[in-house]
Amino acid sequence: MLQVGLTADRGGGRAEIVGDFAEFVQMSLPGLLRYGHALTGNPHDAADLVQAVLEKVGSRWQSVLGKGDEPLAYVRRAMANTHISIWRRRRRENLVSEFPETAVHDAGKLEHEPLWQALRDLPPRQRAVVVLRFYEGLSEAEIADALGISRGTVKSQNSKAMATLRTKLGRD
Numbered sequence: 001m002l003q004v005g006l007t008a009d010r011g012g013g014r015a016e017i018v019g020d021f022a023e024f025v026q027m028s029l030p031g032l033l034r035y036g037h038a039l040t041g042n043p044h045d046a047a048d049l050v051q052a053v054l055e056k057v058g059s060r061w062q063s064v065l066g067k068g069d070e071p072l073a074y075v076r077r078a079m080a081n082t083h084i085s086i087w088r089r090r091r092r093e094n095l096v097s098e099f100p101e102t103a104v105h106d107a108g109k110l111e112h113e114p115l116w117q118a119l120r121d122l123p124p125r126q127r128a129v130v131v132l133r134f135y136e137g138l139s140e141a142e143i144a145d146a147l148g149i150s151r152g153t154v155k156s157q158n159s160k161a162m163a164t165l166r167t168k169l170g171r172d
Contacts (some may be wrong), residue, residue: 021061038131041120053078073146080128115125118168
């Protein structure tokens with residue numbers, strides 16, 4: 001908010017753009033953090049993901065608005081794409097000479113929930129579709145727009161994810 005005042009004092013045209021972005025962040029941040037938590041599996045990585053994406057989007061906010069897309073859908077898509085990129089980089093195998101004595105655990109509240117564990121094991125795109133569909137309540141068309149995929153891909157990813165979750169949870 002301080003940045004808006006400084007820009008407005010100079011009489012520049014950027015005051016509205018910066019103000020719009022600040023307002024967007026203020027209104028959307030809780031939902032983006034929840035979405036990031038569902039994507040990454042923990043609140044710390046979620047906050048890092050949201051911050052990284054908002055930094056990128058904020059630097060080109062005017063062009064994001066100029067595209068005519070819904071800014072929230074654009075940010076969600078950027079979050080999903082960034083998370084997938086990070087996941088691909090970290091997915092490489094790390095060999096160690098000795099096994100660790102104790103397992104590393106996240107202190108998250110949902111860590112030991114069977115549904116959360118099964119959701120965390122899904123591939124990133126399937127997890128994104130399930131989270132957007134059932135956690136955020138978006139329609140297939142909105143998910144397709146947010147992730148930049150077709151509605152058919154949304155349906156197939158959701159179907160595969162639900163079959164995997166049913167198998168892991170042992171329920172019909």
